[in-house]
Amino acid sequence: MVSLDTRLPRTFYTRPSLEVARDLLGRIVVRPQPDGARLAGRIVETEAYRQDDPASHSFHGRTARTEVMFGPPGHLYVYFTYGMHFCMNVVTGEDGEGSAVLLRAVEPLEGLPEMSRRRRTADPRLICSGPGRLCQAFGVDRSLNGVDLVAGGELHIETGRPTPDAEVGVGPRVGIRVAVDQPWRFVVEHSPFLSRRALGIRPRRARG
DNA sequence: CGTTGGATTGGCT
């Protein structure tokens, strides 16, 4: 009970984004509500980004937008895209490194009514199955950019249950136009809660 | 300062 509800420590994030992306599968994203309730979901899809990666926002160096991404690990990097959507990332690696993991999909666990209301759909498979959908359901916008996930506040991630290799699929990242060959997307295989674009790509088994 | 296109989504063909 206690271990399952423990927030992931700073050391969890102080590793290469590829490692963190794989290890985040099965963990629980928690967003405490003002009324004491919680929104929560199990991470089922992630993507790793790093500084030497042409598809990463950090590739062209430190800018106002990517400042948080270059900061200390264990913080939330939120950005706005396509004129209407937010995406949330977990900052990884050493301070100053410019690596992060994009949270692409979670399986809704707590606060379904609230998330359904925000998403305007009752289908649980459509609530958090995509980076933009996830942020809308969890009420994540630019005001949460830079939030410390370890301190415990607006948002944190709990230990949950790590996903065994047999259930992990890997494949190319989606929605990018460069470095499409890198298999840096990680999914919980056969989860009904994966993102729309991930469903089109059949992942292969991770490692052995 | 103008242009370009994006780590997406929902709706329509």
Added chain:
DNA sequence: GCCAATCCAACGC
């Protein structure tokens, strides 16, 4: 499967 929506960061002049 295709495309518009709609803002803004990055880049070129």
